[in-house]
Amino acid sequence: DTGHFTYDPGFGSTASTKSAITYIDGDQGVLMYRGYPIEQLAEKSSFVEVAYLLLHGELPNKTQFSAFENEITHHTMMHESHKNFFQGFHHDAHPMAMLAASVASLSAFYHDDLNVDNPEDRKLAAIRLIAKMPTIAAACYRYSIGWPFRYPRNNLEYVTRFLHMMFEVPSEPLELSPVCAKALDLLFILHADHEQNASTSTVRLVGSTGANPYASIAAGITALWGPAHGGANEAVLKMLEEIGSPDNVETAVKRAKDKNDNFRLMGFGHRVYKNFDPRAKIIREMCHKVLAEMGVNDPLLDVAMKLEEAALKDDYFVERKLYPNVDFYSGIIYKALGIPTEMFTVMFAIARTAGWIAHWIEQHETPGSRIGRPRQLYVGAAQRDYASIDKR
Protein backbone atom coordinates (compact mmCIF):
# COMPACT_ATOMS: atom_id res chain seq x y z
CA ASP A 1 0.00 0.00 0.00
CA THR A 2 2.11 2.88 -1.28
CA GLY A 3 -0.68 5.44 -1.42
CA HIS A 4 -0.61 5.07 -5.20
CA PHE A 5 -3.54 3.74 -7.18
CA THR A 6 -2.73 0.13 -8.17
CA TYR A 7 -4.77 -1.74 -10.73
CA ASP A 8 -4.14 -4.44 -13.27
CA PRO A 9 -4.91 -3.03 -16.74
CA GLY A 10 -5.71 -6.55 -17.82
CA PHE A 11 -2.57 -7.55 -19.63
CA GLY A 12 -0.68 -9.06 -16.74
CA SER A 13 1.40 -6.09 -15.66
CA THR A 14 0.27 -3.73 -12.91
CA ALA A 15 0.49 0.01 -13.24
CA SER A 16 1.08 2.37 -10.34
CA THR A 17 -0.98 5.25 -11.74
CA LYS A 18 -4.35 5.40 -13.49
CA SER A 19 -4.74 8.08 -16.16
CA ALA A 20 -7.04 8.81 -19.11
CA ILE A 21 -4.72 11.24 -20.88
CA THR A 22 -2.17 9.31 -22.97
CA TYR A 23 -1.94 5.70 -24.11
CA ILE A 24 1.30 4.06 -25.24
CA ASP A 25 1.83 0.54 -26.58
CA GLY A 26 5.61 0.18 -26.55
CA ASP A 27 5.65 -3.09 -28.51
CA GLN A 28 3.39 -1.83 -31.30
CA GLY A 29 4.84 1.70 -31.31
CA VAL A 30 1.44 3.25 -30.58
CA LEU A 31 0.95 6.69 -28.99
CA MET A 32 -2.50 8.31 -28.55
CA TYR A 33 -3.55 11.52 -26.76
CA ARG A 34 -7.09 11.03 -25.38
CA GLY A 35 -7.63 8.27 -27.95
CA TYR A 36 -6.41 10.21 -30.99
CA PRO A 37 -3.38 8.62 -32.76
CA ILE A 38 -0.34 10.92 -32.69
CA GLU A 39 0.02 10.54 -36.48
CA GLN A 40 -3.42 12.14 -37.04
CA LEU A 41 -2.82 14.94 -34.53
CA ALA A 42 0.59 15.63 -36.08
CA GLU A 43 -0.96 15.92 -39.53
CA LYS A 44 -4.20 17.75 -38.75
CA SER A 45 -4.03 19.54 -35.39
CA SER A 46 -2.08 22.41 -33.79
CA PHE A 47 -0.24 22.60 -30.46
CA VAL A 48 -2.86 24.91 -28.90
CA GLU A 49 -5.66 22.56 -29.98
CA VAL A 50 -3.70 19.57 -28.61
CA ALA A 51 -3.19 21.43 -25.32
CA TYR A 52 -6.99 21.89 -25.13
CA LEU A 53 -7.47 18.17 -25.88
CA LEU A 54 -5.00 17.10 -23.17
CA LEU A 55 -6.64 19.40 -20.61
CA HIS A 56 -10.31 18.83 -21.43
CA GLY A 57 -10.32 15.32 -22.90
CA GLU A 58 -12.12 16.36 -26.10
CA LEU A 59 -11.15 18.31 -29.23
CA PRO A 60 -12.65 21.84 -29.03
CA ASN A 61 -15.37 23.16 -31.33
CA LYS A 62 -14.78 26.57 -32.93
CA THR A 63 -16.21 28.54 -30.00
CA GLN A 64 -14.28 26.56 -27.41
CA PHE A 65 -11.05 26.82 -29.40
CA SER A 66 -11.26 30.56 -29.90
CA ALA A 67 -12.11 31.14 -26.22
CA PHE A 68 -9.16 28.96 -25.15
CA GLU A 69 -6.77 30.62 -27.61
CA ASN A 70 -7.97 34.04 -26.47
CA GLU A 71 -7.40 33.17 -22.80
CA ILE A 72 -3.87 32.01 -23.57
CA THR A 73 -3.12 35.10 -25.66
CA HIS A 74 -4.14 37.35 -22.77
CA HIS A 75 -1.94 35.63 -20.20
CA THR A 76 1.37 35.62 -22.10
CA MET A 77 2.99 38.57 -20.30
CA MET A 78 5.39 38.09 -17.42
CA HIS A 79 4.91 40.33 -14.37
CA GLU A 80 7.17 43.30 -15.10
CA SER A 81 9.20 42.75 -11.92
CA HIS A 82 9.74 39.12 -13.00
CA LYS A 83 12.24 40.47 -15.53
CA ASN A 84 14.51 41.58 -12.67
CA PHE A 85 14.72 37.93 -11.67
CA PHE A 86 17.05 37.27 -14.58
CA GLN A 87 19.57 39.87 -13.42
CA GLY A 88 20.60 37.46 -10.67
CA PHE A 89 21.96 34.99 -13.24
CA HIS A 90 25.33 35.17 -14.90
CA HIS A 91 24.76 35.64 -18.65
CA ASP A 92 26.05 32.12 -19.39
CA ALA A 93 23.65 30.38 -16.98
CA HIS A 94 22.08 27.33 -18.65
CA PRO A 95 18.59 28.29 -19.88
CA MET A 96 17.08 25.24 -18.14
CA ALA A 97 18.37 26.54 -14.80
CA MET A 98 16.81 29.95 -15.49
CA LEU A 99 13.57 28.37 -16.71
CA ALA A 100 13.13 26.12 -13.66
CA ALA A 101 13.81 28.98 -11.24
CA SER A 102 11.58 31.40 -13.14
CA VAL A 103 8.63 29.02 -13.30
CA ALA A 104 8.95 28.22 -9.58
CA SER A 105 8.93 31.97 -8.90
CA LEU A 106 5.48 32.27 -10.52
CA SER A 107 4.18 30.98 -7.15
CA ALA A 108 5.35 34.30 -5.73
CA PHE A 109 3.45 36.34 -8.31
CA TYR A 110 0.16 34.42 -8.24
CA HIS A 111 -0.20 33.29 -4.63
CA ASP A 112 -3.74 34.77 -4.47
CA ASP A 113 -4.99 32.23 -7.05
CA LEU A 114 -3.30 29.20 -5.59
CA ASN A 115 -6.13 27.29 -3.96
CA VAL A 116 -5.35 23.91 -5.53
CA ASP A 117 -8.78 22.65 -4.42
CA ASN A 118 -10.56 25.28 -6.52
CA PRO A 119 -11.16 24.05 -10.09
CA GLU A 120 -11.21 27.63 -11.40
CA ASP A 121 -7.79 28.33 -9.82
CA ARG A 122 -6.45 25.11 -11.34
CA LYS A 123 -7.76 26.09 -14.78
CA LEU A 124 -6.28 29.60 -14.49
CA ALA A 125 -2.90 28.13 -13.52
CA ALA A 126 -3.01 25.87 -16.59
CA ILE A 127 -3.73 28.82 -18.87
CA ARG A 128 -1.01 30.92 -17.23
CA LEU A 129 1.62 28.18 -17.54
CA ILE A 130 0.86 27.29 -21.16
CA ALA A 131 0.72 30.99 -22.03
CA LYS A 132 3.85 32.13 -20.17
CA MET A 133 6.28 29.32 -20.88
CA PRO A 134 7.21 30.70 -24.35
CA THR A 135 7.62 34.21 -22.89
CA ILE A 136 9.87 32.99 -20.08
CA ALA A 137 11.77 30.65 -22.42
CA ALA A 138 12.43 33.46 -24.89
CA ALA A 139 13.54 35.70 -22.00
CA CYS A 140 16.05 33.03 -20.91
CA TYR A 141 17.48 33.02 -24.42
CA ARG A 142 17.52 36.79 -24.84
CA TYR A 143 19.21 37.24 -21.45
CA SER A 144 21.86 34.66 -22.36
CA ILE A 145 22.82 36.60 -25.51
CA GLY A 146 22.48 40.06 -23.96
CA TRP A 147 19.54 41.14 -26.12
CA PRO A 148 16.53 43.12 -24.79
CA PHE A 149 13.41 41.08 -23.95
CA ARG A 150 10.56 41.27 -26.48
CA TYR A 151 6.95 41.57 -25.33
CA PRO A 152 4.50 38.94 -26.63
CA ARG A 153 2.46 40.22 -29.56
CA ASN A 154 -1.23 39.32 -29.28
CA ASN A 155 -1.82 39.53 -33.02
CA LEU A 156 0.38 36.48 -33.59
CA GLU A 157 -0.53 32.83 -33.04
CA TYR A 158 1.22 30.84 -30.31
CA VAL A 159 4.34 29.50 -32.05
CA THR A 160 4.96 32.51 -34.30
CA ARG A 161 4.61 34.76 -31.22
CA PHE A 162 7.30 32.66 -29.52
CA LEU A 163 9.66 32.85 -32.51
CA HIS A 164 9.23 36.62 -32.56
CA MET A 165 10.08 36.88 -28.86
CA MET A 166 13.13 34.72 -29.52
CA PHE A 167 14.58 36.32 -32.63
CA GLU A 168 13.06 39.76 -33.29
CA VAL A 169 15.47 42.69 -32.95
CA PRO A 170 14.31 46.31 -32.54
CA SER A 171 16.31 47.48 -35.52
CA GLU A 172 14.63 45.41 -38.22
CA PRO A 173 11.48 43.40 -38.93
CA LEU A 174 11.83 39.64 -38.43
CA GLU A 175 11.70 37.63 -41.65
CA LEU A 176 10.27 34.25 -40.61
CA SER A 177 9.94 31.41 -43.09
CA PRO A 178 6.44 29.85 -42.73
CA VAL A 179 8.21 26.51 -42.50
CA CYS A 180 9.68 27.47 -39.11
CA ALA A 181 6.40 27.98 -37.26
CA LYS A 182 4.82 24.88 -38.81
CA ALA A 183 7.81 22.71 -37.96
CA LEU A 184 7.98 23.99 -34.39
CA ASP A 185 4.23 23.59 -33.91
CA LEU A 186 4.54 19.97 -35.03
CA LEU A 187 7.48 19.34 -32.66
CA PHE A 188 5.43 20.84 -29.82
CA ILE A 189 2.52 18.48 -30.63
CA LEU A 190 4.86 15.47 -30.59
CA HIS A 191 6.42 16.48 -27.26
CA ALA A 192 3.20 17.55 -25.51
CA ASP A 193 2.64 14.44 -23.40
CA HIS A 194 3.94 10.93 -22.94
CA GLU A 195 2.15 9.08 -20.12
CA GLN A 196 4.09 8.53 -16.87
CA ASN A 197 7.62 9.51 -17.99
CA ALA A 198 10.10 10.64 -15.35
CA SER A 199 9.21 14.35 -15.45
CA THR A 200 5.43 13.78 -15.54
CA SER A 201 5.69 11.34 -12.64
CA THR A 202 7.69 14.01 -10.80
CA VAL A 203 4.96 16.59 -11.40
CA ARG A 204 2.33 14.15 -10.14
CA LEU A 205 4.35 13.21 -7.06
CA VAL A 206 5.05 16.83 -6.13
CA GLY A 207 1.44 17.79 -6.94
CA SER A 208 0.14 14.95 -4.74
CA THR A 209 1.51 16.77 -1.67
CA GLY A 210 -0.77 19.74 -2.42
CA ALA A 211 2.13 21.84 -3.74
CA ASN A 212 1.04 24.65 -6.03
CA PRO A 213 1.04 24.11 -9.82
CA TYR A 214 4.03 26.38 -10.50
CA ALA A 215 6.24 24.54 -7.98
CA SER A 216 5.03 21.21 -9.39
CA ILE A 217 5.82 22.16 -12.97
CA ALA A 218 9.21 23.58 -11.94
CA ALA A 219 9.99 20.14 -10.46
CA GLY A 220 9.05 18.59 -13.81
CA ILE A 221 11.40 20.98 -15.61
CA THR A 222 14.34 19.94 -13.45
CA ALA A 223 13.55 16.24 -13.96
CA LEU A 224 13.31 16.76 -17.73
CA TRP A 225 16.78 18.34 -17.83
CA GLY A 226 18.59 15.04 -17.29
CA PRO A 227 20.42 13.70 -20.40
CA ALA A 228 18.64 10.34 -19.99
CA HIS A 229 15.33 12.21 -20.44
CA GLY A 230 14.59 15.53 -22.11
CA GLY A 231 18.22 16.61 -21.99
CA ALA A 232 18.91 13.93 -24.61
CA ASN A 233 18.08 16.24 -27.52
CA GLU A 234 20.93 18.55 -26.54
CA ALA A 235 23.16 15.51 -25.92
CA VAL A 236 22.32 14.07 -29.37
CA LEU A 237 23.59 17.20 -31.13
CA LYS A 238 26.80 17.17 -29.07
CA MET A 239 27.23 13.46 -29.86
CA LEU A 240 26.71 14.01 -33.61
CA GLU A 241 29.19 16.91 -33.55
CA GLU A 242 31.69 14.71 -31.66
CA ILE A 243 31.28 11.93 -34.26
CA GLY A 244 31.71 14.61 -36.90
CA SER A 245 31.51 12.52 -40.07
CA PRO A 246 29.71 9.44 -41.43
CA ASP A 247 33.17 7.84 -41.65
CA ASN A 248 33.38 7.80 -37.83
CA VAL A 249 30.01 6.13 -37.29
CA GLU A 250 31.32 2.53 -37.08
CA THR A 251 33.70 3.59 -34.28
CA ALA A 252 30.84 5.33 -32.45
CA VAL A 253 28.69 2.19 -32.62
CA LYS A 254 31.62 0.12 -31.32
CA ARG A 255 32.14 2.55 -28.42
CA ALA A 256 28.41 2.47 -27.57
CA LYS A 257 28.64 -1.32 -27.13
CA ASP A 258 31.79 -1.21 -25.00
CA LYS A 259 30.77 -1.47 -21.33
CA ASN A 260 34.06 0.11 -20.31
CA ASP A 261 33.32 3.17 -22.39
CA ASN A 262 30.49 5.29 -21.03
CA PHE A 263 29.68 6.50 -24.53
CA ARG A 264 25.97 5.99 -25.17
CA LEU A 265 24.16 6.60 -28.44
CA MET A 266 22.04 9.49 -27.23
CA GLY A 267 18.62 9.53 -28.85
CA PHE A 268 18.53 5.72 -28.90
CA GLY A 269 16.57 3.40 -26.66
CA HIS A 270 13.46 3.87 -24.58
CA ARG A 271 12.06 2.34 -21.40
CA VAL A 272 8.68 1.72 -23.02
CA TYR A 273 9.15 1.64 -26.80
CA LYS A 274 10.71 -1.68 -27.82
CA ASN A 275 9.84 -0.76 -31.39
CA PHE A 276 10.25 2.51 -33.27
CA ASP A 277 9.14 5.56 -31.25
CA PRO A 278 6.23 6.74 -33.48
CA ARG A 279 7.32 10.32 -32.86
CA ALA A 280 10.82 9.59 -34.19
CA LYS A 281 9.34 8.33 -37.47
CA ILE A 282 7.36 11.55 -37.94
CA ILE A 283 10.31 13.76 -36.94
CA ARG A 284 12.71 11.93 -39.25
CA GLU A 285 10.45 12.59 -42.26
CA MET A 286 9.95 16.18 -41.15
CA CYS A 287 13.69 16.67 -40.78
CA HIS A 288 14.31 15.97 -44.46
CA LYS A 289 11.35 18.18 -45.48
CA VAL A 290 12.26 21.16 -43.26
CA LEU A 291 15.92 21.16 -44.28
CA ALA A 292 14.98 20.88 -47.97
CA GLU A 293 12.34 23.65 -47.73
CA MET A 294 14.78 25.88 -45.84
CA GLY A 295 17.61 25.05 -48.20
CA VAL A 296 19.71 23.91 -45.24
CA ASN A 297 22.32 21.27 -45.91
CA ASP A 298 23.40 20.06 -42.48
CA PRO A 299 26.17 17.42 -42.57
CA LEU A 300 24.99 16.26 -39.12
CA LEU A 301 21.89 14.87 -40.82
CA ASP A 302 24.12 12.58 -42.88
CA VAL A 303 25.89 11.49 -39.69
CA ALA A 304 22.52 10.83 -38.01
CA MET A 305 21.18 8.80 -40.91
CA LYS A 306 24.38 6.72 -41.16
CA LEU A 307 24.35 6.18 -37.38
CA GLU A 308 20.72 5.06 -37.45
CA GLU A 309 21.42 2.68 -40.33
CA ALA A 310 24.49 1.19 -38.62
CA ALA A 311 22.78 0.76 -35.24
CA LEU A 312 19.58 -0.75 -36.63
CA LYS A 313 21.52 -3.59 -38.24
CA ASP A 314 23.86 -4.22 -35.31
CA ASP A 315 23.00 -7.24 -33.10
CA TYR A 316 23.72 -5.33 -29.86
CA PHE A 317 20.99 -2.77 -30.65
CA VAL A 318 18.62 -5.25 -32.31
CA GLU A 319 18.77 -7.69 -29.33
CA ARG A 320 18.12 -4.85 -26.87
CA LYS A 321 15.41 -3.36 -29.09
CA LEU A 322 17.14 0.01 -29.13
CA TYR A 323 15.56 2.28 -31.74
CA PRO A 324 15.84 6.02 -32.35
CA ASN A 325 13.57 7.92 -29.97
CA VAL A 326 11.88 11.30 -30.08
CA ASP A 327 15.16 13.08 -29.33
CA PHE A 328 17.26 11.63 -32.12
CA TYR A 329 16.27 13.93 -34.98
CA SER A 330 14.56 16.82 -33.21
CA GLY A 331 17.81 18.66 -32.48
CA ILE A 332 18.70 18.83 -36.18
CA ILE A 333 15.42 20.60 -36.86
CA TYR A 334 15.82 22.98 -33.90
CA LYS A 335 19.30 23.81 -35.21
CA ALA A 336 17.88 24.51 -38.70
CA LEU A 337 15.33 26.86 -37.08
CA GLY A 338 18.21 28.81 -35.51
CA ILE A 339 17.58 27.58 -31.97
CA PRO A 340 20.85 27.17 -30.04
CA THR A 341 21.69 23.71 -28.63
CA GLU A 342 21.36 24.71 -24.98
CA MET A 343 17.77 25.80 -25.70
CA PHE A 344 16.69 22.39 -27.08
CA THR A 345 15.44 21.01 -23.76
CA VAL A 346 13.68 24.31 -23.11
CA MET A 347 11.70 23.63 -26.33
CA PHE A 348 10.77 20.22 -24.91
CA ALA A 349 9.65 21.87 -21.63
CA ILE A 350 7.42 24.42 -23.41
CA ALA A 351 5.56 21.60 -25.16
CA ARG A 352 5.48 19.19 -22.21
CA THR A 353 3.93 21.86 -19.96
CA ALA A 354 0.57 21.05 -21.59
CA GLY A 355 0.88 17.40 -20.58
CA TRP A 356 2.34 18.11 -17.16
CA ILE A 357 -0.45 20.47 -16.11
CA ALA A 358 -3.09 18.14 -17.58
CA HIS A 359 -1.74 15.33 -15.35
CA TRP A 360 -1.49 17.68 -12.35
CA ILE A 361 -5.17 18.63 -12.79
CA GLU A 362 -6.26 15.04 -13.50
CA GLN A 363 -4.70 13.92 -10.23
CA HIS A 364 -6.55 16.64 -8.31
CA GLU A 365 -9.79 15.65 -9.99
CA THR A 366 -9.39 11.92 -9.32
CA PRO A 367 -11.47 10.93 -6.25
CA GLY A 368 -9.41 9.23 -3.58
CA SER A 369 -6.09 10.57 -4.86
CA ARG A 370 -3.59 10.50 -1.99
CA ILE A 371 -0.06 11.73 -1.40
CA GLY A 372 2.43 9.62 -3.33
CA ARG A 373 4.59 7.58 -1.01
CA PRO A 374 6.77 5.04 -2.92
CA ARG A 375 8.06 2.26 -0.63
CA GLN A 376 11.46 0.52 -0.80
CA LEU A 377 13.10 -2.88 -0.38
CA TYR A 378 15.44 -2.38 2.65
CA VAL A 379 18.88 -3.92 1.99
CA GLY A 380 20.84 -2.17 4.75
CA ALA A 381 22.30 -3.34 8.11
CA ALA A 382 20.24 -5.42 10.57
CA GLN A 383 19.46 -3.82 13.95
CA ARG A 384 22.58 -3.18 16.10
CA ASP A 385 23.55 -1.17 19.24
CA TYR A 386 25.32 2.17 19.37
CA ALA A 387 29.03 2.00 20.27
CA SER A 388 30.86 5.04 21.69
CA ILE A 389 33.53 6.53 19.47
CA ASP A 390 36.45 5.18 21.55
CA LYS A 391 35.08 1.65 20.96
CA ARG A 392 34.80 1.94 17.12
Ligand code: SDX
Ligand atom coordinates in the same frame (compact mmCIF):
# COMPACT_ATOMS: atom_id res chain seq x y z
C1 SDX B 1 12.79 10.57 -23.37
O1 SDX B 1 9.81 7.79 -20.55
C2 SDX B 1 9.49 8.56 -21.54
O2 SDX B 1 8.42 8.48 -22.10
C3 SDX B 1 10.57 9.56 -21.95
C4 SDX B 1 10.30 10.36 -23.22
C5 SDX B 1 9.12 11.32 -23.06
O3 SDX B 1 8.51 11.70 -24.07
O4 SDX B 1 8.88 11.77 -21.91
O5 SDX B 1 10.04 9.48 -24.31
C6 SDX B 1 11.48 11.25 -23.59
O6 SDX B 1 13.35 10.69 -22.31
C7 SDX B 1 13.35 9.70 -24.47
C8 SDX B 1 14.70 9.02 -24.06
C9 SDX B 1 15.83 10.02 -24.28
N1 SDX B 1 17.08 9.50 -23.68
C10 SDX B 1 18.11 9.11 -24.49
O7 SDX B 1 18.05 9.09 -25.71
C11 SDX B 1 19.37 8.72 -23.73
C12 SDX B 1 19.97 7.45 -24.33
N2 SDX B 1 19.10 6.34 -23.97
C13 SDX B 1 19.37 5.61 -22.79
O8 SDX B 1 19.97 6.29 -21.76
C14 SDX B 1 18.27 4.62 -22.42
O9 SDX B 1 17.93 3.96 -23.55
C15 SDX B 1 17.01 5.15 -21.76
C16 SDX B 1 17.32 5.98 -20.56
C17 SDX B 1 16.22 5.96 -22.72
C18 SDX B 1 16.19 3.96 -21.34
O10 SDX B 1 16.90 3.34 -20.35
P1 SDX B 1 16.43 1.89 -19.77
O11 SDX B 1 15.08 1.52 -20.23
O12 SDX B 1 16.70 1.93 -18.31
O13 SDX B 1 17.38 0.92 -20.52
P2 SDX B 1 18.71 0.39 -19.91
O14 SDX B 1 19.54 1.58 -19.54
O15 SDX B 1 18.36 -0.61 -18.88
O16 SDX B 1 19.37 -0.30 -21.16
C19 SDX B 1 19.06 -1.64 -21.50
C20 SDX B 1 20.32 -2.11 -22.22
C21 SDX B 1 21.60 -1.89 -21.42
O17 SDX B 1 22.55 -2.85 -21.85
P3 SDX B 1 22.71 -4.25 -21.01
O18 SDX B 1 22.82 -3.88 -19.55
O19 SDX B 1 21.46 -5.04 -21.31
O20 SDX B 1 23.96 -4.90 -21.58
O21 SDX B 1 20.48 -1.34 -23.43
C22 SDX B 1 21.69 -0.59 -23.32
C23 SDX B 1 22.09 -0.54 -21.85
O22 SDX B 1 23.49 -0.41 -21.72
N3 SDX B 1 21.38 0.76 -23.82
C24 SDX B 1 22.16 1.46 -24.63
C25 SDX B 1 21.45 2.63 -24.90
N4 SDX B 1 20.28 2.62 -24.25
C26 SDX B 1 20.24 1.46 -23.58
N5 SDX B 1 23.38 1.21 -25.12
C27 SDX B 1 23.90 2.15 -25.93
N6 SDX B 1 23.28 3.33 -26.28
C28 SDX B 1 22.05 3.58 -25.76
N7 SDX B 1 21.42 4.73 -26.06
